[in-house]
Amino acid sequence: MILQNILLQIGNIEISGIIDLAIMVFSLLLxxxxxxxxxxxxLxxxxxxAGAFGLFAVSLFLEYAEESTDFLGGIDIDFVGSxxxxxxxxLFFIAIVKRR
Structure with a gap:
């Protein structure tokens, strides 16, 4: 019975939103x-x-905010995301190729 009530409360929150939030937190940790x-x-x-991880967190935040609200207004989120x-x-390429 308790488990059923918890699942009903969690059911209102979209699983993809939770996963996006977890990825944002993980990228900020990285x-x-x-x-x-x-x-x-x-070095x-x-x-x-570090810059790439930061950009990744920003990208996911913008995507999550656009899905949840009309955060960016008329700006094309696909262009910004790309x-x-x-x-x-x-940034990852430079991090791999750059010597010291």
Missing amino acids: LSLSLIAFKNTG KKILYA AITLGILI
Whole structure:
């Protein structure tokens, strides 16, 4: 009976929204860990990876906000999302290719 009541309360929240929120939190955690790693090692290429994790969190936040509300108004979220994804890929590429 208690489990059924809990499931009914959770049923109002969309599972995809919960997963998006978990991914945002995880990407912010990775951003924090990357910044700590940079502080400890001084390797500048870690900053590129940290930037990519930060952009990933921003991208998911914008996507989640657009689905939940009309957060961006008339701005095309597909264009913004694609531009952020391109930025993420470029930052990861630089982090891998860059020497020291």
